[in-house]
Amino acid sequence: MREPDSLRSTVDVAAACADVIERVRAHSPRVHCITNAVAQNFTANVLLAAGARPSMTISPEEVGSFVAGADALLVNLGTFDAARREATDTAVEVAAEEGLPWVLDPVLIDRSRPRAAYAADLVTRGPRALRLNRAEFSVLAGAEPEGEALRRYALDALTVVGLTGETDVVTDGARVAAIRNGHPLMARVTAIGCVASALVAACLAVEGDAWLATAAALLALGVAGEGAGAHARGPGSFAIEIIDALDRLDRDLLVARAKVQ
Amino acid sequence: MREPDSLRSTVDVAAACADVIERVRAHSPRVHCITNAVAQNFTANVLLAAGARPSMTISPEEVGSFVAGADALLVNLGTFDAARREATDTAVEVAAEEGLPWVLDPVLIDRSRPRAAYAADLVTRGPRALRLNRAEFSVLAGAEPEGEALRRYALDALTVVGLTGETDVVTDGARVAAIRNGHPLMARVTAIGCVASALVAACLAVEGDAWLATAAALLALGVAGEGAGAHARGPGSFAIEIIDALDRLDRDLLVARAKVQ
Amino acid sequence: MREPDSLRSTVDVAAACADVIERVRAHSPRVHCITNAVAQNFTANVLLAAGARPSMTISPEEVGSFVAGADALLVNLGTFDAARREATDTAVEVAAEEGLPWVLDPVLIDRSRPRAAYAADLVTRGPRALRLNRAEFSVLAGAEPEGEALRRYALDALTVVGLTGETDVVTDGARVAAIRNGHPLMARVTAIGCVASALVAACLAVEGDAWLATAAALLALGVAGEGAGAHARGPGSFAIEIIDALDRLDRDLLVARAKVQ
Numbered sequence: 206m207r208e209p210d211s212l213r214s215t216v217d218v219a220a221a222c223a224d225v226i227e228r229v230r231a232h233s234p235r236v237h238c239i240t241n242a243v244a245q246n247f248t249a250n251v252l253l254a255a256g257a258r259p260s261m262t263i264s265p266e267e268v269g270s271f272v273a274g275a276d277a278l279l280v281n282l283g284t285f286d287a288a289r290r291e292a293t294d295t296a297v298e299v300a301a302e303e304g305l306p307w308v309l310d311p312v313l314i315d316r317s318r319p320r321a322a323y324a325a326d327l328v329t330r331g332p333r334a335l336r337l338n339r340a341e342f343s344v345l346a347g348a349e350p351e352g353e354a355l356r357r358y359a360l361d362a363l364t365v366v367g368l369t370g371e372t373d374v375v376t377d378g379a380r381v382a383a384i385r386n387g388h389p390l391m392a393r394v395t396a397i398g399c400v401a402s403a404l405v406a407a408c409l410a411v412e413g414d415a416w417l418a419t420a421a422a423l424l425a426l427g428v429a430g431e432g433a434g435a436h437a438r439g440p441g442s443f444a445i446e447i448i449d450a451l452d453r454l455d456r457d458l459l460v461a462r463a464k465v466q
Numbered sequence: 467m468r469e470p471d472s473l474r475s476t477v478d479v480a481a482a483c484a485d486v487i488e489r490v491r492a493h494s495p496r497v498h499c500i501t502n503a504v505a506q507n508f509t510a511n512v513l514l515a516a517g518a519r520p521s522m523t524i525s526p527e528e529v530g531s532f533v534a535g536a537d538a539l540l541v542n543l544g545t546f547d548a549a550r551r552e553a554t555d556t557a558v559e560v561a562a563e564e565g566l567p568w569v570l571d572p573v574l575i576d577r578s579r580p581r582a583a584y585a586a587d588l589v590t591r592g593p594r595a596l597r598l599n600r601a602e603f604s605v606l607a608g609a610e611p612e613g614e615a616l617r618r619y620a621l622d623a624l625t626v627v628g629l630t631g632e633t634d635v636v637t638d639g640a641r642v643a644a645i646r647n648g649h650p651l652m653a654r655v656t657a658i659g660c661v662a663s664a665l666v667a668a669c670l671a672v673e674g675d676a677w678l679a680t681a682a683a684l685l686a687l688g689v690a691g692e693g694a695g696a697h698a699r700g701p702g703s704f705a706i707e708i709i710d711a712l713d714r715l716d717r718d719l720l721v722a723r724a725k726v727q
Numbered sequence: 728m729r730e731p732d733s734l735r736s737t738v739d740v741a742a743a744c745a746d747v748i749e750r751v752r753a754h755s756p757r758v759h760c761i762t763n764a765v766a767q768n769f770t771a772n773v774l775l776a777a778g779a780r781p782s783m784t785i786s787p788e789e790v791g792s793f794v795a796g797a798d799a800l801l802v803n804l805g806t807f808d809a810a811r812r813e814a815t816d817t818a819v820e821v822a823a824e825e826g827l828p829w830v831l832d833p834v835l836i837d838r839s840r841p842r843a844a845y846a847a848d849l850v851t852r853g854p855r856a857l858r859l860n861r862a863e864f865s866v867l868a869g870a871e872p873e874g875e876a877l878r879r880y881a882l883d884a885l886t887v888v889g890l891t892g893e894t895d896v897v898t899d900g901a902r903v904a905a906i907r908n909g910h911p912l913m914a915r916v917t918a919i920g921c922v923a924s925a926l927v928a929a930c931l932a933v934e935g936d937a938w939l940a941t942a943a944a945l946l947a948l949g950v951a952g953e954g955a956g957a958h959a960r961g962p963g964s965f966a967i968e969i970i971d972a973l974d975r976l977d978r979d980l981l982v983a984r985a986k987v988q
Contacts, residue, residue: 243767243783245504249656254701259656260577261504264547267578274577286786286810288547316782316796317789393974395771395781440776441970448702452654506765510917515962520917521838522765525808528839535838549808697960709963713915 218382218420219463223456225412225421230256234276234410238403239263239293241283241312244396247444248279251400254451255425257407268292272299277410278307279403280327283396285320297330306333306409308419310402315340333415334365336402336423342368350374356381367419369401375423377416384420385464386427388434390443401426420465428462429454479643479681480724484717486673486682491517495537495671499664500524500554502544502573505657508705509540512661515712516686518668529553533560538671539568540664541588544657546581558591567594567670569680571663576601594676595626597663597684603629611635617642628680630662636684638677645681646725647688649695651704662687681726689723690715740904740942741985745978747934747943752778756798756932760925761785761815763805763834766918769966770801773922776973777947779929790814794821799932800829801925802849805918807842819852828855828931830941832924837862855937856887858924858945864890872896878903889941891923897945899938906942907986908949910956912965923948942987950984951976 235258240248245261252259260271265288272278278300280293300307309332311324321344328335328345339350348354350368359366360378368374373384391397404426408418432453433446496519501509506522513520521532526549533539539561541554561568570593572585582605589596589606600611609615611629620627621639629635634645652658665687669679693714694707757780762770767783774781782793787810794800800822802815822829831854833846843866850857850867861872870876872890881888882900890896895906913919926948930940954975955968 241783242503242764243771246507246656246768249504250701250705253654253656260574261502262545262574262578264545266548266580267546270578284784284786285789313782313784317784317792319788393775395768395775437971439971439974440772441967441974444772445702445706445967449698449700452700452702503764507768507917510765511962511966514915514917521835522763523806523835523839525806527809527841528807531839706963706967710959710961713961713963 218465219424219460221417222421222424222463223459225408225418226425226454226459227456228411229407232411233258234407235260235274236277236279236403236406236410237271237275237296238279238281239268239289239296240279240281240399240403244281244283244399247396248400248403250448251451252403252407254448255404255407263289263292265291265295269295269299272296272305273303275305277406278305279310279406280307281310281312281399281402282314282320282324283312283399285317285323290323297327301331306415308332308334308336308402308405308409310336310399311341311345312399315344321345328362328364332364333409334367334405334419336367336369336398336405336419338398339368339370342366352381365415365419367405367423369398369423373423373427375416375420380416382420383466384424384427386424386431386462388430390434390437390440391430393440394444424463424465425451425454425459428459431462479726480685480721482678483682483685483724484720486669486679487686487715487720488717489672490668493672494519495668496521496535497538497540497664497667497671498532498536498557499540499542500529500550500557501540501542501660501664505542505544505660508657509661509664511709512712513664513668515709516665516668524550524553526552526556530556530560533557533566534564536566538667539566540571540667541568542571542573542660542663543575543581543585544573544660546578546584551584558588562592567676569593569595569597569663569666569670571597571660572602572606573660576605582606589623589625593625594670595628595666595680597628597630597659597666597680599659600629600631603627613642626676626680628666628684630659630684634684634688636677636681641677643681644727645685645688647685647692647723649691651695651698651701652691654701655705685724685726686712686715686720689720692723740987741946741982743939744943744946744985745981747930747940748947748976748981749978750933751929754933755780756929757782757796758799758801758925758928758932759793759797759818760801760803761790761811761818762801762803762921762925766803766805766921769918770922770925772970773973774925774929776970777926777929785811785814787813787817791817791821794818794827795825797827799928800827801832801928802829803832803834803921803924804836804842804846805834805921807839807845812845819849823853828937830854830856830858830924830927830931832858832921833863833867834921837866843867850884850886854886855931856889856927856941858889858891858920858927858941860920861890861892864888874903887937887941889927889945891920891945895945895949897938897942902938904942905988906946906949908946908953908984910952912956912959912962913952915962916966946985946987947973947976947981950981953984
C-alpha cells in the first residue's frame with residue numbers, strides 16, 4: 206500500500222520527475238527571467254529546448270506586465286545593479302499578487318555582502334525554491350550545507366532548497382532527494398547553475414509540489430549533461446550539446462538514467 | 467519585354483536577392499545595432515558571417531557617433547529601459563540627418579503596452595522596414611496579419627513590412643513576396659527574429675529598394691536555416707550551424723534553394 | 728652562458744609562455760571582468776577553459792569587493808555607459824590599493840572620441856598591459872603601430888603593448904615578441920579581441936613579468952585558434968572549437984606549435 210503524497214523509491218521519484226518534464230513540453234509555460242547578462246542567451250535557449258517560453262526584460266516600467274502574463278518567475282542575482290533590484294522588487298510583488306511561483310538563485314553571494322543581505326531579504330518574500338551551490342548556502346544559512354542544516358533551513362524559510370554540486374540535494378525539510386546525475390564539464394561552463402534555476406522555474410509553472418518540481422529540473426539537467434558529455438570534445442561543445450540533449454530528453458531516457466535517492 | 471522596377475518571377479526575385487547578399491560581402495557595411503542583451507552576441511556573429519561589420523554600443527553619449535559612422539541601423543526593442551530609449555532617440559535622429567536606413571524590430575510588443583506605444587511612435591519616424599511576427603503585427607496595426615492588411619499598413623506607414631513565420635511575407639504595399647524557406651528549429655532558438663532584423667539592416671545598407679533588401683535578408687536566413695537543419699542535432703547546434711551556413715551561402719546556393727513568390 | 732631575465736630564442740620564449748599557461752591551470756586565478764555584454768558569455772567560457780575563475784559584475788556597489796577578492800582585473804571599454812565608467816573607476820582604484828594587475832582593452836576607441844579620451848586617462852592609472860588592434864593603437868598613441876612607435880609608447884606609458892593582428896606584437900619597450908600563430912576565422916568571430924584581453928588578465932595573475940604574461944596569453948589563443956581552425960566548418964563552430972582547443976591546450980602542443988620571435 207502506498208500513501209498519497211509520498212514517493213518512496215527511485216523509480217517513483219524518477220517517474221514523477223518525468224511527468225513534470227513532460228508537462229513542461231505539453232503546456233509550454235511562460236517563464237520570466239530576471240537574470241544576468243552572462244546567462245541570458247544560454248538560459249533562453251535552455252528554456253526553449255525544454256519546451257518553455259522565456260522572456261527576459263528587466264526594465265522596471267514593464268517587468269510587471271511580463272510577470273503578470275507569465276507562469277513562473279526566475280530571480281537570479283548574478284547582476285546586482287539598482288535597475289535590476291527595482292525590477293526584482295516589482296516582479297516579486299506581482300508574483301505574490303498573482304500567486305505565481307518563483308525561484309531565487311543567489312549567485313555569488315559569498316563574494317559580496319550587500320548581495321548576500323539582499324538575498325536574505327528576498328528569501329522572506331516567499332520563493333518556492335532556492336537553487337544554489339555550497340558556498341552560497343553557507344552564507345545564506347550561516348551553516349555548513351549538510352543534511353540536517355539543509356532540512357532545517359528549508360523548514361525555517363518555508364521553501365525548497367535545491368543544492369547543486371557533485372551530488373544535488375533537494376529538500377523541503379521533510380523529504381530529501383539526492384541526485385547523482387551530471388558530468389564534470391558542467392563545472393567548466395559558465396551559467397550552468399543559472400540555467401538549472403531557470404529550469405526549476407519552468408517546472409514550478411506546471412507542478413505545485415515545489416520539491417518535486419525542483420528535483421525534476423535538476424534531474425533533467427543532470428541526465429542531459431551526461432548525454433552532452435558523451436558527445437562533447439570540451440566545455441565549448443558541451444554547452445551546445447546540453448541544449449540538444451535537453452531537446453531530445455524523453456520520459457524513457459530520464460527514467461532509465463535517473464540516479465535519485 | 468520587362469518593365470523597370472518590376473520583378474516578375476521567382477528566378478528574378480531570387481537573383482536580385484542574391485545580388486544584394488553579394489554586395490553585403492563585397493562592401494562590408496557597418497551596421498549599428500541597438501539590441502537586447504539576449505541577442506547581442508548571436509547578432510554580431512550573424513552579421514560577421516554575412517560579411518557586415520557590427521557595432522553594438524547603447525551608451526547615450528556615443529551612440530550618435532557610432533550611427534554617424536555606420537551604413538545602417540537596427541533598432542530592436544527587446545530590452546526597453548530608459549537608457550536604451552534615450553540611445554534610440556539619438557540614433558534615429560542621427561540616422562534621419564545622415565539619410566541612413568534603419569529597421570525596427572518591435573520585439574514582444576504584444577506583452578507590454580508601453581513598449582507597443584513606443585513602437586507605434588517609432589514607426590512615424592521613418593524606418594525603411596519593420597521585421598516582426600504575427601502577434602507583433604496585430605498589436606501594431608490593429609488588424610490580423612493577412613495580405614490586404616499587410617499591404618495597407620505598409621502603404622499607410624510608408625515602410626516595408628517583413629512578417630516572419632512559417633512563410634515570410636514582405637510587402638511595400640505594391641509588391642508582395644512570399645518566402646517559403648526556413649526550418650522548424652528556427653522557432654526553437656532564441657533571438658532568431660532579432661538576427662533576421664539585423665540582416666535586414668545589413669541589406670538596407672547596400673540596397674536602396676527596401677522591399678528587395680528585406681526579402682534578400684529573410685531569404686538568406688531561410689536558406690541558411692535549411693542548410694543548418696541538415697547538420698544540426700538539436701536547437702543548440704542549429705544556432706551554431708546557421709552561422710556557418712550563412713558564411714558559406716553563395717549566389718548559386720541561394721538561387722537554387724529559393725522558394726519565393 | 729645565459730643572462731637572467733632575458734629570453735633569447737623561440738624555444739625559450741615558448742617554454743616560458745607554457746609555464747605561465749600551466750600556472751593558470753594550477754592556481755585557477757580569479758579574474759574580475761568589466762566587459763561588454765556582447766563578450767561576457769564567451770569571455771567567461773574562455774577563462775574557464777583556460778583554468779581561471781571569472782566574475783563579471785559591473786554594479787558600482789559591489790565591484791570593489793569582487794576586485795578585492797580577485798587576482799587580476801580586465802577593463803574592457805566595449806560598453807561605455809555611466810554605470811560601467813563608475814564601476815571602472817572603483818575597480819581601478821581597488822586594484823591599485825591591492826597591487827592587483829590589470830589589463831586595459833580600449834575597444835573601438837577609433838569610433839568614439841569620448842571613449843578614446845577615457846582610455847587615454849585610464850592608461851595613466853597603471854594598467855600592466857594594453858591589448859588592442861592597429862586602429863585602436865593609432866588613436867591612443869597618435870602614431871602608426873610600427874615597431875619603434877610601439878616600443879616608445881610602452882616606455883612612455885610604463886606598460887606592455889599587446890597589439891593583435893595577423894602577427895601579434897608584444898613589447899614592454901625593451902623586449903619585443905612577434906607571434907605568428909592564429910587563424911583567419913579569428914577575425915570573423917565577435918569578441919575575439921575581448922577574450923584575448925581576458926586571457927592576458929589571467930596570465931598577469933600568475934606572472935609578474937607583464938611582457939611574458941601578455942605573450943603567453945596571445946600565444947595560447949593563437950595556437951588554440953589554429954587547432955579550432957582545423958575542426959571548424961565556419962565562424963559559428965570556430966567560436967565553439969576555440970574554447971575546446973583552449974581546454975585541451977598543453978605544454979607540449981604549445982611549444983611545438985609556437986611561432987614566436
